[in-house]
Amino acid sequence: MSIAAKEAGARQESDVVLRYLRPHVKFPNMWCPGCGNGVVATSLIRAIDKLGLDRDNVVLVSGIGCSSRMPVYLDFQALHTTHGRALAFATGVKFSRPDLKVIVITGDGDSLSIGGNHLIHACRRNIDITTILINNYIYGMTGGQISPTTPPGAHATTTPYGSAEKPFEACDLAKGAGATFIARTTVYHTTQMDRLMMEAIQHKGFSLVEVISNCHTYYGRLNRLGQATALLRMFQEKASVQDKGTNMVDDRTKDMIPTGIIHRDSEKTELCDEYQKLIDSLAKGKPA
Amino acid sequence: MSRVSLLEVKIPEDRYEIRLSGSGGQGLVLAAMLLAEAIGADASKSVIQTKSYGPEARGGASKSDVVVSTGEIYYPKALHLDLLLAMTQESLNKYYPDLKAGGTLVIDDTLVSKLPTQDYYGLSFTRIAKEQLKNVMVANVISLGAIAAITNVVGLDALLTAVLARAPRGTEEVNRIAVETGYQEGLALKLKKNPPTN
Amino acid sequence: MNKPSAVETKTRVIKKSKIDYSQGPPPVSINAAWCKACNICISLCPQNVLAADIEGKPVVAQEENCIQCGACWTHCPDFAIKSNYK
Amino acid sequence: MPRGDRQLVMGNMACMRGAIYAGMRFYAGYPITPSTEIAEGCARELPKLGGHFIQMEDEIGSIGAVIGAAVAGSKAMTATSGPGYSLMQENIGYAYMIEAPCVIVNVQRGGPSTGLPTKVSQSDTMQARWGTHGDYTAITVAPSTVTDTFTETVRAFNLAERFRTPVTILMDEVVGHMQEMVSFPEPGECEVFNRTKPTCVPSSYMAYGPSKTCVNPMPSYGEGYRWFATGLTHDAHGFSTDKPEEVVVELDKLRNKITNYEDEICKVRAEYMDDAEIAIVSYGSVSRTALQVVKLAREAGVKVGFVQLQTVWPFPLKQLRELLAKTAHVIVAELNMGQIVGEVERVALGDTKVHSLLRYDGDIFTPMQFLEKIEEVRS
Structure with missing residues (x-):
């Protein structure tokens, strides 16, 4: 690619984000200065734009939490639902209208705590929904309580002496439950994030992209980790980017954040496809 | 207001209340559905079927009620039975008190031995099913055939149509024989109990 | 998670850009109305292109x-920085 | 099926048939006694029609999926009983807020808690009105026979689509499980209402903008109208607001779209009420026996009248006030510890005395219980 073409492409990418913001919404956005949610939002826009999806057919479904406010700003079809239930609503949207591209924006508390049941069942069904799980290790909107991903010993307003609990690994959970595309990235790794989101959206089946993000306002402050930039540097240091497009080796034993495609299964059948086969066979007069 | 006491009011007699009872698994809810469909095929009759539902359906005394009327049926359940079929001792003990004076009692004498009255029709539905038809599952259908013969609540043809409409493929013949066997046995028993008086 | 190292001072060799910006707009424009002065852009820039103004905005x-x-x-x-690559 | 073709049909199946007649093509549910046959029926029939059935992981997920399908463009329904209805309440509130048309069937059983799973009850009547948190106005219908269940289900869908709101069908175990010989209307015989779609250019579409009827047109996904739905109190465009003036406008709109059309929504069946000295007010399966008793009493020369609430919520205040104006006594019969009776007391003016006939042991009233109550009122 020539330098000129590369530059033209780059300019388009930074401009493109503005074209996908809602005209009726007030900016600046409601997130804290430096919050990773905005980084994820821009990455998602670039991925959708690069894939050339018709924005009228893209449905963003979210639950409750800081990350779940994202569909307010992004000009697609949007369903900002109840706490933890985004995947249930998304299942209704996708199953009734398989022609739509359904993307769920959720947080660690929303999808792994109150919504844990819906997450594992959406994985199990392998319904063609892309879930962007923004994991910042804490409840931000309610003011810094522990979440199911808070590391042991970490401080939160409900664990003032350090957490005695063990956390969930969202990607392992999704893999065990049957999701067929699972990837992890961080808000520092924006180029990788763009690519993983594109792959996840293109994947036929249930896809999960866990984005490790920063809540410096609560998680950073209560655990003395510094401001947004410090957390981003931490992600840079700890991430082991080993994605070569294959299922990767887990090296969390070294206190690292493995990033890249963690699991991919293109063999498993997708729910809406299977049900359509049933509809077709019944229409021909013979049950499957 | 007039001083007629409503407590003296007679519930109209154009209701015929049937209860099929036994233990869970004897197919009595299905039998009641077949009976209701057979009776309801006559457009001049209203019919409602209700069932006891829940743990009883999986063992213990089970029942299903059919209420028949030439007019509209309001209260949907059976209160004063005109006909009680008891396929087990337990169900007889439990539901006999609901049979009204002069009501018809039909029992399976394979499984019922202690009777509170001498006025009953006893046939060995389960034994006939097992020994003659080699299929214990059709005891309920045999009992329907007998009910058609003993009472006038349903005709043999309507019953056959209803049973065969719901019979799983391959079981039409055994079900047809079951209805007819029950009908013949019922007819014979009725003649024995009420010999022609001319 | 352990404490991170302090933000490191960038030690990369500064390369001269091949592009001449003297004729047109600057390489990036900043929408100060949307910016919340989080310092990420200034901190992550490997070339020290950006500096903070009195409000902390780039x-x-x-x-x-x-x-x-x-x-x-x-x-x-x-959504406050736009690239002006030509 | 051709007219006059009578079939033995269970109430729950009539509900499923009515829903399909009304255009329901999406069902999400979770098994619970005594409503499960509705789900089983939908699982069998919907794929034959190109529709979709899904058994969700719980009732919360079921109503979530139903609302998702509704905003995507389907007519959608779920059915449940007692505990499942409680679980659904938060998301039903969400449906009120975003104005998603959908139908929720509650085949009532005894409660509270697991209660009497296989026995009849009408103890969720107030829950149908006030089940979710916050202030809102609910529409609830209550069928009493198998045929009624079919037509009231069609009506529930029409109301849901017409007013962009969730509608509850309050059935009960007896109505749900009884089987009657019935024949259903043929296609085209009953009115079926489809939601109004926007005709304006997408850029000027407002999902919650000012509207004379308080009901805005609703696009399906993929039709070019990108709108934002949130459970937060929202402005005309759907974005969250806490400005007092916008909050009041929004909440008033949610109420007025229903209260301004109560005449259209409220359906009451009245018989023998012209000269009635005693009126029996009932709904659901209780109305069957009530009507029988009224006829028996009339035959005996006692002036008893019959009032059946086919719409339970909004409470048919105006109709009842007219009907009961000249009645000395009202007996409110219900299978609970007294829920609708309070509403009737609000309606009864002047010298009208309100009496309560209650039963909550898991069975329905016998005709004798009614007759005894009437005698008690007369003396």
């Missing part, structure tokens, strides 16, 4: 250093 200080890596605008959480 201004283009050394435009000739920009190598168009995109670190500033891909990491801006507030």
Whole structure:
């Protein structure tokens, strides 16, 4: 690619984000200065734009939490639902209208705590929904309580002496439950994030992209980790980017954040496809 | 207001209340559905079927009620039975008190031995099913055939149509024989109990 | 998670940009109305192109250093940086 | 099926048939006694029609999926009983807020808690009105026979689509499980209402903008109208607001779209009420026996009248006030510890005395219980 073409492409990418913001919404956005949610939002826009999806057919479904406010700003079809239930609503949207591209924006508390049941069942069904799980290790909107991903010993307003609990690994959970595309990235790794989101959206089946993000306002402050930039540097240091497009080796034993495609299964059948086969066979007069 | 006491009011007699009872698994809810469909095929009759539902359906005394009327049926359940079929001792003990004076009692004498009255029709539905038809599952259908013969609540043809409409493929013949066997046995028993008086 | 190291001072060799910005707009424009002065762009820029103004919001200080890596605008959480690559 | 073709049909199946007649093509549910046959029926029939059935992981997920399908463009329904209805309440509130048309069937059983799973009850009547948190106005219908269940289900869908709101069908175990010989209307015989779609250019579409009827047109996904739905109190465009003036406008709109059309929504069946000295007010399966008793009493020369609430919520205040104006006594019969009776007391003016006939042991009233109550009122 020539330098000129590369530059033209780059300019388009930074401009493109503005074209996908809602005209009726007030900016600046409601997130804290430096919050990773905005980084994820821009990455998602670039991925959708690069894939050339018709924005009228893209449905963003979210639950409750800081990350779940994202569909307010992004000009697609949007369903900002109840706490933890985004995947249930998304299942209704996708199953009734398989022609739509359904993307769920959720947080660690929303999808792994109150919504844990819906997450594992959406994985199990392998319904063609892309879930962007923004994991910042804490409840931000309610003011810094522990979440199911808070590391042991970490401080939160409900664990003032350090957490005695063990956390969930969202990607392992999704893999065990049957999701067929699972990837992890961080808000520092924006180029990788763009690519993983594109792959996840293109994947036929249930896809999960866990984005490790920063809540410096609560998680950073209560655990003395510094401001947004410090957390981003931490992600840079700890991430082991080993994605070569294959299922990767887990090296969390070294206190690292493995990033890249963690699991991919293109063999498993997708729910809406299977049900359509049933509809077709019944229409021909013979049950499957 | 007039001083007629409503407590003296007679519930109209154009209701015929049937209860099929036994233990869970004897197919009595299905039998009641077949009976209701057979009776309801006559457009001049209203019919409602209700069932006891829940743990009883999986063992213990089970029942299903059919209420028949030439007019509209309001209260949907059976209160004063005109006909009680008891396929087990337990169900007889439990539901006999609901049979009204002069009501018809039909029992399976394979499984019922202690009777509170001498006025009953006893046939060995389960034994006939097992020994003659080699299929214990059709005891309920045999009992329907007998009910058609003993009472006038349903005709043999309507019953056959209803049973065969719901019979799983391959079981039409055994079900047809079951209805007819029950009908013949019922007819014979009725003649024995009420010999022609001319 | 352990404590992170302090933000490191960048030690990369500053490469001169091949592009001449003297005729047109600066390499990036900043929408100060949407910016919340989080400092990410200034901190992540490997070339020290951006500097903080009195409010802590970025201004283009050394435009000739920009190598168009995109670190500033891909990491801006507030949709506030636009690249002006030509 | 051709007219006059009578079939033995269970109430729950009539509900499923009515829903399909009304255009329901999406069902999400979770098994619970005594409503499960509705789900089983939908699982069998919907794929034959190109529709979709899904058994969700719980009732919360079921109503979530139903609302998702509704905003995507389907007519959608779920059915449940007692505990499942409680679980659904938060998301039903969400449906009120975003104005998603959908139908929720509650085949009532005894409660509270697991209660009497296989026995009849009408103890969720107030829950149908006030089940979710916050202030809102609910529409609830209550069928009493198998045929009624079919037509009231069609009506529930029409109301849901017409007013962009969730509608509850309050059935009960007896109505749900009884089987009657019935024949259903043929296609085209009953009115079926489809939601109004926007005709304006997408850029000027407002999902919650000012509207004379308080009901805005609703696009399906993929039709070019990108709108934002949130459970937060929202402005005309759907974005969250806490400005007092906008909050009041929004909440008033949610109420007025229903209260301004109560005449259209409220359906009451009245018989023998012209000269009635005693009126029996009932709904659901209780109305069957009530009507029988009224006829028996009339035959005996006692002036008893019959009032059946086919719409339970909004409470048919105006109709009842007219009907009961000249009645000395009202007996409110219900299978609970007294829920609708309070509403009737609000309606009864002047010298009208309100009496309560209650039963909550898991069975329905016998005709004798009614007759005894009437005698008690007369003396």
